[in-house]
Amino acid sequence: MWRHDAIPALFASGAVRMYEDLDSSHGLSPDILPFLVAGAFSEDGPDRDAYLRVKSLLADRGASS
Numbered sequence: 573m574w575r576h577d578a579i580p581a582l583f584a585s586g587a588v589r590m591y592e593d594l595d596s597s598h599g600l601s602p603d604i605l606p607f608l609v610a611g612a613f614s615e616d617g618p619d620r621d622a623y624l625r626v627k628s629l630l631a632d633r634g635a636s637s
Contacts, residue, residue: 583606583609586609586612586613587605587609589612589613590608590609590612590613590623593612593627594612594626594627594630596630598630600626607619607622608622608623608626610623611623611624
């Protein structure tokens with residue numbers, strides 16, 4: 573069982589860690605954020621591939637802070 577008020581903090585901390593890893597100040601669409609957060613902390617699979625692609629695209633475009 574989860575306390576309903578604990579869920580936003582759980583998801584927010586993952587997003588914060590992902591943005592720190594991306595080293596980007598650019599916001600990403602909330603539609604894809606859970607997928608990318610999962611990819612940021614997984615070892616392999618399609619979510620990891622997508623995350624690494626986004627990270628590469630942001631770096632290639634000079635989107636880092």
